[in-house]
Amino acid sequence: MDFSHQNPNYTFFPENLNPMPDFQLSDYLMLDDGILDDHDAKYKNGVGKNKSELGVRVALRMKSEMDVIDDGYKWRKYGKKSIKNSPNPRNYYKCSSGGCNVKKRIERDINEKSYVITTYDGVHNHDTPSLLYYNQMPLMAPNAWTLQPSSSSTT
DNA sequence: CGTTTTTGACCCGCGC
DNA sequence: GCGCGGGTCAAAAACG
Numbered sequence: 001m002d003f004s005h006q007n008p009n010y011t012f013f014p015e016n017l018n019p020m021p022d023f024q025l026s027d028y029l030m031l032d033d034g035i036l037d038d039h040d041a042k043y044k045n046g047v048g049k050n051k052s053e054l055g056v057r058v059a060l061r062m063k064s065e066m067d068v069i070d071d072g073y074k075w076r077k078y079g080k081k082s083i084k085n086s087p088n089p090r091n092y093y094k095c096s097s098g099g100c101n102v103k104k105r106i107e108r109d110i111n112e113k114s115y116v117i118t119t120y121d122g123v124h125n126h127d128t129p130s131l132l133y134y135n136q137m138p139l140m141a142p143n144a145w146t147l148q149p150s151s152s153s154t155t
Numbered sequence: 156c157g158t159t160t161t162t163g164a165c166c167c168g169c170g171c
Numbered sequence: 172g173c174g175c176g177g178g179t180c181a182a183a184a185a186c187g
Contacts, residue, residue, distance in 0.1 A: 076159060079179055092178070096159085105178095160185070166178085 059119045061109065067091070067116060068106055073124065075104065086110045100125050 062069075068091070075093035082089050090107040102122035109115035 077161085078181095080160095080162075081177060081179095084176060090177090094179095156187100158186085161183085163181100165180070168177095169175090171173090171175105 059117060061115055061117050063114050064116045065114070067108065068093075069116070069118065073097075073102075083107065088113070095122075095124060097124075097126050 068075075074096045076096040077091060078094050079092035080089050081092070086107070088108040088110070090105055093104045093106065095102040102120065102124050104121060105119045107117055109117055
């Protein structure tokens with residue numbers, strides 16, 4: 001799998017750095033193309049813009065008993081729909097940070113009900129509200145690498 | 156009292 | 172035009 005094109009505002013955790021031991025990440029889907037279903041096709045056709053401006057779409061499929069996974073951002077639910085051919089509803093969330101219109105949708109896998117599909121739609125224009133939380137994790141604190149104690153030349 | 160959930164209504168594109 | 176499928180809005184309720 002190629003990670004070179006990952007969404008810069010999305011933290012991709014390799015499996016050996018799984019930050020959330022409560023469930024097992026079993027499958028990653030990075031949709032560089034941005035097309036998951038016919039809605040995406042419309043999405044892409046309708047506007048003649050660069051698709052990366054329209055919104056990067058990333059889907060994760062993971063095994064989880066929880067429906068909604070706390071990924072560090074604060075989401076406000078704004079809709080729920082039942083999907084044809086699926087007994088499971090689909091939930092729509094929007095990032096509750098002002099000015100940030102990132103959306104995500106969460107639904108259970110149609111066939112394997114122990115899987116949850118989370119689709120992120122867009123790019124955050126702000127930091128994770130829980131950056132402090134992540135900074136407590138030595139393994140994945142990005143700032144720990146960049147914020148070196150800058151040994152000032154106190155000669 | 157401000158924020159979030161809930162839930163039906165509304166809207167839009169598409170096929171008939 | 173109408174119904175269907177899917178996405179969003181918004182008013183009221185619930186929550187802290």
